Amino acid sequence: MHSNLHIYPSTIEKPIQKLKGVKTAVVVPIPDDHNYHNICACVVREPGSKVTEADVIQAVTDMYTAGDVKNIVAPQHVLFIEDIKVNERGKMNTNSLIDYAVKMIKGSK
Template identity: 35%
Template sequence: MTGYLPHEHLPSYVGDDEANAASFDSEGWLKTGDLCYIDQDGFLFVVDRLKELIKYKAYQVAPAELELVLQSLPEIVDAAVMPYPHEEAGEIPMALVVRQPGSKVTEAQVMEHVAKQVTPYKKVRKVLFVDSIPRSPAGKILRRQLKDHMQSCIVSRL
């Protein structure tokens, strides 16, 4: 399920039919881009953003799910998952990981920890150890900054 808000409570794009068509469905609901589910008690849970999904082969992988799995490893202080370009798969899940001070956890150990807890297509296939994960004051991962940091790391290794 993706998130929608009723149109009558939101302004439309005046004079921009193309923007309106892309932003609102045929019933006038705003497409927020949030991935949600409703539990058996009727509670709505926002779990990720549609734009942030990793497209691995024919599958969609939610970074937030893998981040929770990574953060369950005691040797990891913080983690973020980003798409990494891959010739055959399109994108692969790559973990950016902040280790506990003094930890020697390896890339293989991190990938094994995730692989034991998720279906095969969701496995982390690359790990990059970093000093910190950029976050907003509210604690949200600043994915654009993280993407820029990843690019500089890749370029510096060439």
């Protein structure tokens, strides 16, 4: 939920994952007093990739302006991380990723 929009993370993840140099991307909510949640894209680059925050945001906004997706919102935050850990079943711990993103964006308070 961002402002009054219900946004599915996969809608934002798909154009980011199509970027050359992106290994994987996961979108998580960051609590916000004004917007309820802001959107954070956690991106793992391929080795040697130079994908930037601007590239990630542009990939999402290009999809929006192309008219393929309605009511999409570009991420307000982009974090480049080394890896996204998964358990033995291949599932990631989304809550720990959210906690890490909040800590990186808002600092440890």
